[in-house]
Structure formats: structure tokens, C-alpha cells
Amino acid sequence: MTTDQGIGIENTDDSLRVGARGPTLLEDFHFREKMMRFDHERIPERVVHARGSAAHGYFQVYESMAEYSKARFLQDPSVKTPVFVRFSTVAGSRGSADTVRDVRGFAVKFYTEEGNFDLVGNNIPVFFIQDGIKFPDVIHAVKPEPHHEMPQAASAHDSFWDFVSLVPETAHMVMWAMSDRALPRSFRMMEGFGVHTFRLVNAQGVSRFVKFHWKPLLGVASLVWDESQKLAGKDPDYHRRDLWEAIEQGDFPEYELGVQIIEESDVDKLGIELLDPTKIVPEELVPVRRIGKLTLNRNPTNFFAETEQVAFCVANIVPGIDFTDDPLMQARLFSYLDTQLTRLGGPNFAEIPINRPLAPVHNHQQDGFHRQTINAGRANYHPNSLGGGCPMLSVGNKSGFVHHPEKLGGQKARVRSESFGDHFSQATLFFRSLSKPEQEHLIEALLFELGKVERKEIRQRVVERILANIDGELVTRVAEGLGLPVPRASVTPKGKLEKSPALSIENLKKESIQTRRIAALVADGVDAAELASVRAAIEKMGAKVKVIAKRLGTVKGAGGQPVEVDKSAPTTASIEYDAVFIPGGAASVAALKKDGDALHFVQEAYRHCKALGATKEGLELLRAAGIAVNAPGVVATEAGADGGAFISTFVAAIAKHRHWERADKDGVPA
Ligand code: HDE
Numbered sequence: 001m002t003t004d005q006g007i008g009i010e011n012t013d014d015s016l017r018v019g020a021r022g023p024t025l026l027e028d029f030h031f032r033e034k035m036m037r038f039d040h041e042r043i044p045e046r047v048v049h050a051r052g053s054a055a056h057g058y059f060q061v062y063e064s065m066a067e068y069s070k071a072r073f074l075q076d077p078s079v080k081t082p083v084f085v086r087f088s089t090v091a092g093s094r095g096s097a098d099t100v101r102d103v104r105g106f107a108v109k110f111y112t113e114e115g116n117f118d119l120v121g122n123n124i125p126v127f128f129i130q131d132g133i134k135f136p137d138v139i140h141a142v143k144p145e146p147h148h149e150m151p152q153a154a155s156a157h158d159s160f161w162d163f164v165s166l167v168p169e170t171a172h173m174v175m176w177a178m179s180d181r182a183l184p185r186s187f188r189m190m191e192g193f194g195v196h197t198f199r200l201v202n203a204q205g206v207s208r209f210v211k212f213h214w215k216p217l218l219g220v221a222s223l224v225w226d227e228s229q230k231l232a233g234k235d236p237d238y239h240r241r242d243l244w245e246a247i248e249q250g251d252f253p254e255y256e257l258g259v260q261i262i263e264e265s266d267v268d269k270l271g272i273e274l275l276d277p278t279k280i281v282p283e284e285l286v287p288v289r290r291i292g293k294l295t296l297n298r299n300p301t302n303f304f305a306e307t308e309q310v311a312f313c314v315a316n317i318v319p320g321i322d323f324t325d326d327p328l329m330q331a332r333l334f335s336y337l338d339t340q341l342t343r344l345g346g347p348n349f350a351e352i353p354i355n356r357p358l359a360p361v362h363n364h365q366q367d368g369f370h371r372q373t374i375n376a377g378r379a380n381y382h383p384n385s386l387g388g389g390c391p392m393l394s395v396g397n398k399s400g401f402v403h404h405p406e407k408l409g410g411q412k413a414r415v416r417s418e419s420f421g422d423h424f425s426q427a428t429l430f431f432r433s434l435s436k437p438e439q440e441h442l443i444e445a446l447l448f449e450l451g452k453v454e455r456k457e458i459r460q461r462v463v464e465r466i467l468a469n470i471d472g473e474l475v476t477r478v479a480e481g482l483g484l485p486v487p488r489a490s491v492t493p494k495g496k497l498e499k500s501p502a503l504s505i506e507n508l509k510k511e512s513i514q515t516r517r518i519a520a521l522v523a524d525g526v527d528a529a530e531l532a533s534v535r536a537a538i539e540k541m542g543a544k545v546k547v548i549a550k551r552l553g554t555v556k557g558a559g560g561q562p563v564e565v566d567k568s569a570p571t572t573a574s575i576e577y578d579a580v581f582i583p584g585g586a587a588s589v590a591a592l593k594k595d596g597d598a599l600h601f602v603q604e605a606y607r608h609c610k611a612l613g614a615t616k617e618g619l620e621l622l623r624a625a626g627i628a629v630n631a632p633g634v635v636a637t638e639a640g641a642d643g644g645a646f647i648s649t650f651v652a653a654i655a656k657h658r659h660w661e662r663a664d665k666d667g668v669p670a
Pocket residue numbers: 046047048049052086087088104105106107120121122126127131132133135193194195196277310311312327328329331332335336337339340
């Protein structure tokens with residue numbers, strides 16, 4: 001151990017003092033340095049997206065994209081481009097819970113040979129507002145209210161809904177934010193979107209519009225609201241832990257990069273304003289082509305140095321990709337660089353290791369707080385002869401960034417194009433594309449959120465001015481649920497599609513149980529052989545089984561053999577698992593039936609529509625919990641698992657993720 005000056009430290013537990021009980025000496029340079037460093041450990045948190053979790057990995061393109069883009073990292077399938085990816089919530093502060101209802105950030109820094117490209121996206125493909133000048137307004141409205149700093153990490157309060165009710169362009173994004181998309185099961189199971197329309201530019205200078213997508217290879221899955229709220233208390237780090245553990249266990253999260261490419265000449269035919277970030281281009285109109293894969297395979301070494309200090313910026317771009325005139329994107333080009341000046345304490349944040357490009361940096365930038373580079377020589381200006389003209393412009397080798405020479409003309413004015421005027425048709429498309437259970441969840445979310453709004457006139461305005469323009473059933477159910485008069489719906493869907501199946505999570509599931517967590521409830525007397533065989537079969541398919549008993553240590557199997565316990569009941573809960581298995585064993589099940597925690601565990605899992613499996617006496621625990629053994633997603637067999645269809649049926653039930661069709665779930669308490 002040394003001081004910051006490299007001087008060896010022989011004792012760091014006692015300060016330097018006069019006599020064993022006397023005062024501390026100012027001379028104690030080690031104490032002063034240690035305390036000074038501690039006193040200054042905090043930096044301002046991000047003004048939005050403060051809570052995040054990140055991982056390292058790499059990106060590989062499947063085949064050369066030279067036809068569309070000259071970006072070097074999109075040319076050669078054998079090249080692995082290093083990446084750093086940070087996932088985040090938006091509204092909560094750094095210490096808030098992971099599972100709140102919120103948009104998730106999905107920011108990717110590609111360290112390409114040509115410099116850093118940052119694709120700073122979200123898990124929702126649209127945004128609340130159309131022009132970045134309104135960003136401070138929407139964020140002030142959604143963040144805790146200024147007089148009492150409440151609520152934390154939540155949108156269910158007056159100022160947010162006041163803003164929504166007065167700004168109809170929020171309608172589409174509000175539908176997404178109230179849907180299951182805002183409650184991801186895991187960062188590994190959510191989509192990502194670049195949101196804005198970008199350009200791809202090839203070596204011939206031909207530009208095409210592009211929308212970027214990230215498609216998780218594990219499919220898309222969400223939590224339910226009750227579960228999310230409980231998780232926020234039981235494990236506020238639920239998503240962070242999930243990401244960390246998956247990578248530690250070698251279950252590397254993977255996402256395919258998708259592109260929707262639109263020829264400039266096809267824009268009119270498409271009939272969608274591509275510069276309006278409250279609009280998607282439905283995948284049914286322009287298919288998403290999957291062009292490469294992102295793999296996250298290494299956890300950060302130090303949270304602060306990497307996850308906290310990473311500085312993403314929409315303006316970090318490489319030749320072959322370019323911006324558009326989307327007014328939200330244009331504002332972002334300024335904001336990120338600007339906010340990082342304060343957050344990272346000066347203009348040299350690109351020199352922090354996590355932000356450094358792998359590409360060499362040569363320019364005349366100099367000085368400023370925390371400068372690391374030692375510029376050599378006399379010539380710190382361009383053009384110069386004293387430095388031999390160095391650094392040379394990137395002209396000869398064609399690697400210099402040349403902005404796409406878009407032709408522009410017009411009058412200077414504060415205006416919004418009429419083509420940005422349709423606020424509701426895609427909100428309608430989104431709602432109508434959801435499955436019935438997803439629609440139910442969305443309606444329940446609105447009843448929760450608006451139910452928390454104190455001012456009646458705000459609730460009423462949201463219903464009358466926003467929801468009534470989206471869908472008749474939606475507005476009726478929400479108005480009735482809030483005890484408000486039902487306004488007349490006035491819905492005029494304009495798009496080419498009635499529905500876009502790609503918008504429904506139900507269509508984005510993967511028939512796999514890879515990386516799912518299954519709880520096995522046991523007590524002394526458990527049928528250990530049965531547990532072991534079911535566990536082996538399930539784990540062979542990539543899921544993880546955790547054995548849960550009242551206490552840590554071991555329980556006695558029916559034949560006397562010890563069974564290792566992974567988690568003690570007080571330290572865990574059903575909400576941390578995707579499914580539950582109850583093996584037989586008369587004494588084990590008899591004990592569980594008398595155990596309130598065990599009954600609650602299965603009832604709660606049932607209510608959250610998770611798969612439940614039981615063999616032999618295990619069925620008795622379900623019955624004691626008031627659960628019908630033939631309910632959807634309940635896989636129960638009086639016989640053992642061996643030789644029967646139990647395993648395959650149980651695995652299929654887990655792969656479905658949730659069994660929304662359980663009509664009687666309200667009859668089971670939790
Ligand atoms: Fe951001 N956003 N944003 N944003 N954003 C920030 O930059 C901003 C928007 C997104 O993990 C800030 O370094 C404006 C859309 C992510 O470090 C800030 C506007 C999308 C992250 C900022 C938007 C995003 C941020 C705060 C509207 C999805 C976290 C700290 C014009 C495409 C990145 C920081 C990370 C962070 C500004 C809208 C994604 C203040 C002005 C749309 C994922 O600069």
C-alpha cells in the first residue's frame with residue numbers, strides 16, 4: 001500500500017497522535033490524503049439515466065455492408081469491434097431500484113478502427129417529444145417534483161401527467177411506457193432502438209435512411225407490475241445482478257443489430273415522417289435486416305472508472321454513418337457533450353480510459369482540467385510549418401469524416417412542420433397490435449398511474465385529450481376505472497396497417513428456457529433422486545435450478561442423503577424466479593404445507609402467471625395453496641417425473657414465460 005505519491009504506508013488504521021489518547025497531528029499526511037480523497041469521491045450523477053449497469057463485449061458484422069455504408073467496422077465479418085454497453089433507467093437517481101416502470105437506456109460505444117461510434121438508444125423506439133427544445137420540460141415533469149423531491153423513479157404523479165395531458169405528441173410514447181416494455185424481465189431480454197432516423201452512406205457517397213434495432217437472442221420478456229414493485233424492495237439491483245451473474249456464468253448476452261434501410265426515393269411512398277421521433281417504421285412495411293451480432297462477455301473491473309465515467313455522445317460518429325435533421329437528434333448532438341463537461345469535470349473526459357478511442361488521436365486540443373496527454377513540440381496550431389505541418393488532415397487516405405452534402409433551403413423561423421401533426425395514429429396502432437393480456441396490463445398501468453394523480457382535472461384531461469383519441473375500449477375502461485365520465489372516442493387511424501405484430505412481446509418470445517431461474521422448494525424428507533433428475537434435465541437445457549429451504553446448509557433426502565440448499569427462504573422470494581418446482585417426498589411436502597412462506601411462494605408465482613411444476617406428493621402443496629393442479633401453466637403429475645412427459649411439458653410451460661390465460665388467478669391470494 002502506498003500514498004498517491006508512491007510512499008509506502010506502514011499503518012492505515014491509526015492516525016498519528018501525541019500519546020495514545022492525545023490529539024491527531026496535522027502532520028499526518030497519510031490521514032489527510034486518505035480523508036481528502038474520500039471527501040471528493042462523488043461526481044454529479046447523470047441528469048437523466050443516472051442508474052446504469054454496463055458490460056464489455058464485441059460486435060461482428062455478418063457480411064460486408066459496403067453496398068450501404070463505408071463504415072469500416074461494417075465491412076469484414078472476421079473483425080471483432082470492441083464495445084462497451086450501458087443499460088439504464090431514465091428517471092431514478094443512481095441508487096434507485098432497477099425494476100421501476102420506466103424507459104431503459106441501451107447505449108453502445110463501438111471502439112472502431114476509425115474512432116468511436118456511439119449508438120445511444122433506448123428500449124422503446126419512439127420518444128415523448130418531437131423537438132429537443134422541449135427536453136428540459138418533459139424531464140422536469142417526469143423527475144421528482146421540485147418542492148418535495150417525490151416520487152423517486154416513478155412517473156405516477158401530477159407533474160408528469162399534467163405535461164402529457166397538455167402535449168399530445170407524447171401519446172405514442174406514453175402507450176409504450178405504460179406497456180410491458182417498461183418492465184423488462186432482464187436487460188438481456190429487451191429490444192433496443194436507435195430511435196431517430198440516421199443515414200448510411202457508402203463509398204460512392206450514396207445516402208440511405210436507416211433505423212437501428214437491437215434484437216435480443218433470448219427473445220423479449222417482461223415482468224408483471226406487482227412483481228416489479230416487490231422486486232424494487234427485495235432486490236433493487238435485480239437487473240444489474242442478472243446482467244452481472246449471466247456474464248460471470250458464461251451466459252453471454254447477445255443481440256443482433258438490425259437495420260431498416262429506406263431509399264431516399266421511397267420516403268414519400270412510405271407516408272411516415274422519418275424526421276419525427278414519435279414515429280416508428282413498422283417492420284411489416286420495411287423489414288428489419290439483421291446485419292451483425294453484439295456479444296457481452298466481460299463485466300467491468302471497476303464500476304466508477306467504467307460504468308460511471310463512460311461518456312456516450314450521439315455526435316460520436318464514424319464515416320459511413322450520418323445524422324438527419326430530426327430536431328430531437330439535433331438537440332442531442334449538443335446536449336451530451338455539454339452535460340459531460342460538468343459531470344466529468346472539464347473538457348478532457350475523452351482521455352478517461354473507458355472513453356479513449358482505440359484509433360490514435362492527433363490534434364491541437366490542449367490544456368484544461370485533468371489533461372493527461374503531454375503534447376510535444378511548439379506547433380499547437382494549424383496550419384504550421386514548425387511542426388512539419390503535423391498532424392496532417394485525413395484527406396489522402398479518405399478516412400476524414402465528410403458530412404453528407406444534403407441540400408437545404410428555407411426561411412429561418414420557430415416552426416414545426418405540418419408533417420409532424422399526426423400524434424395519435426401510431427399510438428392506436430401500438431395499442432391494437434398488443435395481445436389481449438398486454439392490453440389488459442396497459443389499462444391496469446394507466447389506472448395505477450392516473451389513480452396516483454391527485455388533481456382530478458389532470459386525470460380528466462389525459463382521458464379526454466389523449467386516450468379518447470387512441471382507442472374506444474381503452475378510454476372507456478380507463479375512464480370507468482377512474483370514476484370519470486366516459487368521453488366519446490374519436491379515433492382516426494391513418495396508417496397503412498391495422499396491426500403490426502412485431503410490436504407485441506407475445507410474438508417476440510423465444511421457445512427456450514436458457515438462463516431462466518427455477519426455484520425448487522424442499523424440506524427434510526424430499527425425494528432427492530427426483531429433485532436431482534429434474535434438476536439435471538432442466539439444467540441441461542440451460543436453465544438454473546436453485547434449491548430453497550427454510551435454512552441454509554443441507555436438508556435430509558427421503559433416503560437420508562443430504563441435499564445442499566442454495567438459498568434460505570427468508571433471503572429470497574418467488575419474484576426472483578421464472579418458475580417453481582415442488583418435488584415429492586411425504587415429509588418434505590407435509591412440512592411445506594404448514595409453512596406460510598412456502599404457501600406464499602407458490603401462490604405468488606401462480607398469481608404472476610409463472611409455470612409451476614409438481615411431482616408425486618408435491619401436488620399437495622399446490623392444493624393446499626388453493627391452486628388447481630390442471631390450471632394453465634401448472635404441470636403436475638402424481639407419478640414421478642421419470643419416464644413420463646413431465647419434463648418436456650414443464651420445460652415447454654417455462655419457455656412460455658407467463659400463462660396469462662389463468663382466469664382464476666384472482667382467487668389465489670399473494
Ligand atoms: Fe438522452 N441524454 N437525451 N436520450 N440518453 C443523456 O447524457 C438528451 C434521448 C439516452 O448510459 C444525457 O451523458 C436530450 C433519446 C441514453 O451514459 C443528456 C434528448 C434517447 C442515455 C441527454 C434526449 C436517449 C442518455 C444525460 C432529447 C434514445 C444514457 C447524461 C433531445 C434514442 C447514456 C449524459 C449513458 C443520457 C440528453 C433524448 C438515450 C442530458 C437533450 C431520444 C441511453 O445529455
